[in-house]
Amino acid sequence: MKKLILSAAIILGGLSTMSAQETMPEQSATPTEETMPAEAATATETDATTATASTQTGYSEISNEEVPSAVSDALVKAYPNATVSKAYVNENNEYQLDIKVDDKEGSLFADETGKWIQN
Secondary structure (H helix, E strand, C coil): CHHHHHHHHHHHHHHHHHHHHHHCCCCCCCCCCCCHHHHHHCCCCCHHHHHHHHHHCCCEEECHHHCCHHHHHHHHHHCCCCEEEEEEECCCCEEEEEEEECCEEEEEEEECCCCECCC
């Protein structure tokens, strides 16, 4: 009987841990093709929403030509088919890139050296 109760407690504890992991955001620092759908789900739907979200987070819009080559190279390496629709920078020289890959849209964040950051 003790083994049955102990087994039930272990199973319930394991299920609650799995449930908590499913609701937590991705912790990967390097985006991969598997994480793109999650990033696309957090992408903004319209330009107005993007502009509002960016100004609220301290990012200001810049032209795509102003993005450092290290960031552009990292994007091409991670997502060869990605196109940048808009680019933003904040006072810490961190860049937000609104990208589109095929029919998926999302935002990526990188520092000035091209290292991906979780935002």
